[in-house]
Amino acid sequence: MKYKQATRESGFIICAALLLGFSYTFVTGKGFFASFKAAAVVHLGATGLAPSPINLAEAKMLFDTDGALFVDARHYFDFRRGHIKSAVNIPLSEFDSRQKTIAGLPRGKVLVVYCDESECNSSVELAAKLYEDGIGGVRIFFGGWQDWMNNKLPTESSQ
Amino acid sequence: MIRRILSNQYIILALRILLGLTFVFASIDKISDPSTFAKAITNYKLISGSLSLMVATVLPWIELLCGLAVLSGMYLRGGALLLCLMLSAFTLAVITGLIRGLDISCGCFTLDPDVNKIGWQKVFENLGLILASVVLFYSESKHFLLNVDSN
Structure with a gap:
């Protein structure tokens, strides 16, 4: 009983x-x-299309x-002070000397490139260089570090 | 002795409040941020990312409903049974994590990665909660229940 x-x-x-969840x-x-929406974005990236912009919501979803x-295009000094959690640093000015890091970037996974905020150009230039190097699925997060930080999303520092 | 515990209305009420509040509070953080909870599950390296996301979508709601069930006394046995099963699974996951040397957050009561790391203390806490859920499952007290008839 x-x-x-x-x-x-x-x-x-x-x-x-199940119903409530x-x-x-x-x-x-x-x-x-959220994973369904992100999967749609990832699918776009996986087709090898040219870099395209994403907003904060899409970046957060990914x-x-x-x-x-996430790829931080800012100078190492800024990166060390704080960056999006788990991001790797490839400063635009050091693109040629960072070939080892670039070669180790995962293929078939979306790369979200960002710099400081919407006024900076290094994310666009770095995305273009990565694309020229044959890396597809690159997205540019124009809001960048400032937008991410202002929304109190996960960050870390290397200091 | 055991029968006396199982029919003591105050011991049973105390255990219901302890288990009920524990799981209601534990579920709130996870319900509000299932993606972070999914990451906490993935850290145990036992199931894939997509499966952990599905688990993170439903499991916190089971915790919440079980917590409310034992608190209110409605579906007390069903709630206690599910809590016992879930706690056993959590404990096994923590033990395997400890054996494999994982230094990860438990993902139990808060999703803050810097607190509540897994450890043997967590295993013993869980064993205590498992014991409480077993006592509730077999309890014979009919006091302070919302639906006396079902017991």
Whole structure:
């Protein structure tokens, strides 16, 4: 009797949790459904199209779903003070001397390039150079470090 | 002795409040940010990223509903059974993580990566909660329940 009752009640709780969980993430665009949106962006990147811009929401989506590698185009000094969590640093001015890092960039994964904020050009130039080097799936996050930081998204520093 | 514990209304009420509040509070952070919770699950390196995202979408809601179930007394046995199963799975995950030498956040009560690292203390905490959920499952107290009839 106890076990039958417990099984019935557990089944009800699991069904309710499935319904609530998927409804909530569908409405808010979080979790499971965020990955669907990110997958669409990743698909665009994987086709090898030329670099194209993404906004903060798309950058965050790729970050949340681990769908992209963030590439910081700023000077090492700025990068060391703070950068998007898990980003790698390829300063535009050091592009030629960083060939080893560039060769190690994952193929088939979206690269999100950023610099300080929307007024800087190094992200655009670095994205173009990466594309010329045959790396597809490059996205440019124009909002950059300032936009990311102002929205209190995950960061880290190397100091 | 065991029968006395199982039918003692105050012990059962205390355990219900302990387990219920623990899981209600543990679920809130995870519900609000399932992607970060999915990362915490992926850190255990037991399941793939897409599966962990699906787990992170549903599991916090099971925790919340089970917490409410044992707090209110509605679906007390079902809630206690699920809590026991979930806690056993969490404990196994933590133990395998410790054996493999992982230095990761537990992802249990908060998603802050700098606090609540996995450790043997977490295993013993979980074992205590498992014991509490087993006691609730077999409890015979009919006091302070929202639906006395189902017990």
